[in-house]
Amino acid sequence: MKELAAKYSASQVEDKWYAYWLEHKFFHSEPNEKEPYTIVIPPPNVTGILHMGHVLNNTLNDVLIRKARMDGKNACWVPGTDHASIATESKVVARLKEQGIRKEDIGREEFLRHAWEWKEEHGGIILQQLRKLGCSCDWDRTRFTMEPALSDAVINTFVYFYKKGWIYKGVRMVNWDPEALTAVSDDEVIHKDTKSHLYHLRYYISDGNGQPTDKYLTIATTRPETIMADTAICVNPADERHHWLRGKKVLIPLIHREIPVIEDEYVEMDFGTGCLKVTPAHDLHDYEIGMRHNLPVIEIIDDHGRLNHEACILVGEDRFVARKKIVKMLQEAGNLEKTEDYNSPVGYSERTNAVIEPKLSAQWFLKMESLAGTALETVESGRTRFIPEKYVNTYRHWMENARDWCISRQLWWGQRIPAWYLPDGSFVVEATAEAALKAAQAICPDIKAEDLRQDEDVLDTWFSSWLWPISVFDPDMPGHPEHQPNKDLAYYYPTNDLVTGPDIIFFWVARMIMAGEEFMGREPFSNVYFTGIVRDKLGRKMSKTLGNSPDPLDLINTYGADAVRIGMLLCSSAGNDIFYDEAQIKQGAAFCNKIWNSYRLIKGFQLADIPQTQAQKLAIEWFRAKLSETIGQVEDHYSKFRISDALMAIYKLFWDDYCSWYLEAIKPAFGQPIDANTQAATLEFFEALLRLIHPVMPFITEELWQDIAPRKEGETILFAPSPKATAFDPAILEDFTLAMEAVNGVRGIRSQRNIGPKEALGLHIRAASFPCIPLIEKMAGVTVQLSAAPADGNGIGFMVRTTEMSVPLEGLVNPEEELAKAQKELEYQQKFLQTTRAKLSNERFVSNAPAAVIENERKKEADSLSKIESLEAKIKQLKESK
């Protein structure tokens, strides 16, 4: 780097250094004698592309991992992708559909071939994009949740829990997604308040021969299309209004099927009419009532959400179309009493946004009780810490109410359930077909391989992701309690920090804790940092359909990865949602440029054998202390995961303290050389600043670090130690602050009076001594005159704490103005003194407040008195000179 351009150009720099880092395998980690620091990536969908949420999450991960690396830890960040069964399968289905192919027609094998093809084509793009962001993942360790070893781990886990008795198959009411044609877990259902209607329907009492009498009861329902599946009407036994119905039978409207009236306390008396139609096949609560009363179950809605032949009428119609039609039919038949507008929560599929249909089906479940109890304890005990802490409450609530986990999905893309059915319908669960055959033969000796049929379902994706912190290191571990962790797992587990969104606290975080406790006997990570959700300026969630999400790669190309990282972090205070605004990325780019230009300045210094000035000496002493102070603050922020605060502290240190104050103080006049000591200190500080900010801005810091001193091939800032705070005298900082205030006072006068920064001025300080005078002279462009006597009336005065200062400005001073200013200030001080004294004369204050607080009040009183005294003197002087 010879000539430095006036503007920093990120694109030229970033690719170069990323290639350099890869070439030297700086990100690769192997177990060694050092302390490990481990992060596993929240695996993105294998066919996904980078969005702003990923940028935020992975920037945070990278900051943490780079910081740990510079702190001397053996840092390992394991990357990888998730097979995301529903999301991926629906993409593949969509693509095949474009070619006119239906998955049912080509069969499982062929479909999976297409799916793998798709994965090879589109998979892992996102991992390439993470490189652009600067992520320092150990790419040699890249994993995929459906790679053979990890799939084996999933299967072994299933067999393990089955044999433990925690996995069972049962017919249950599940959340059926009629579009994806699969069951989904409770957590994948989103309830939204939805406008609908409450239909009041008359059911006529049967005369005993299936003929209607003129008596009727009225029920209220939101789903009139399900009446054909009714198998009872239910009332509360305590509801006297309905006692006349005891033992009666009623007729379902339109189809006139006879059903009994039953009593159950589940029914709310004051909701609707107090009569509930019971539809066990299509409603969870009704199903439970049906179980209690031995009601038959009649299913009238098929997998696609259409009425089937059991419905007798409207067969083949979609459920929502059927609803409209049946309302009309009911009205015509005289069964519709009235229709009310009604808002009720309706479940939607998280994936397809289809209205979930409660459906009875045979599914596989994992018992949660014991797993959840242990996992709750992990967090309650603090072995895993949540940041922000508020999520512990949410977590507890869920863990205490966890229902058994429906782990089967009616899909093909995923790990197929290792259950094999015998011809008689019984089944065996084994990890392989061979083992299954053996087990089957133990039951039925002459059974052959071709007699066995493997379960068609695959496992929920989270049933593989929950093993991630274990399986990425040692896939043989889950499901094998007798297995000894391999070298990697023993070294890297438990991981240190996990950064993820709060939306998957139950899907993923909780379950990883369960798996960790179950298979490793301890927590999978020490800290979980929950980021906010990235929203646009208007607070809307970023989404493809809204088109309000920028492409991170465009941003990186325009502003550079460092700028994008800064931009994301600047607006991401912990625990809050992120309001993304491109202006913040511009701010990041401006900061890069600032760093770049400060380097241009110091690189251009010409060395000469000249003495160091007093101002330079003072500035160096001060900045050394300031640097240490800030490092302490930054470390504290990091320890609390306050990454944006850490960044802001460094930002201000670099920009305000180093550039605006330090460099301006030590900068020689234009064209003049600098002495060796000052230059050395300046470079030393700059290098420390680079190391301090490197975790956040990896590229520009490497670029400048490589240039600031001669480096050998293979050297890198990545492993340079984080700067350490050293002991310093706080008085140095205090003195400098006073000097700054004096400088600001002069600058204020310059600005008000339109006096250019170069025009030489005097500064009268009414004191025997004052700190950092050479600095004040240099920074304010003044010549200081110390004197115990007050300044004459031809100056503009200001106060620094209790010290009176004045800039002599013959002819420019308006005594009237000065007088008015002084009088106003005097008034303020007198009032201030009054309140201070009121406090001090309050006996209860004096007797109750801690000594330090009282001491401070006394100091306030003394300071105020001293100011009043000098103001009064000044006013007197101004009046006399009139």
Place this chain on the structure above:
RNA sequence: GGGCGGUUAGCUCAGCUGGUUCAGAGCACCUGCCUUACAAGCAGGGGGUCACUGGUUCGAAUCCAGUACCGCCCACCA
């Protein structure tokens, strides 16, 4: 319906277990500067009844209670 969190400057947020001259930061805004590191810059400046109402206290942005909004999570009263 239950639970959790929030309300501080135009915007996004700090302000921990009450007490520094406590009302802050960044951005935005206004004024003046193209002063050879940087106009992606420099210097200066304005701006808030800390949601509301009470209470506790010598003292409240901070603690307590209630009210009003806002957000999130859990929950299928048909």
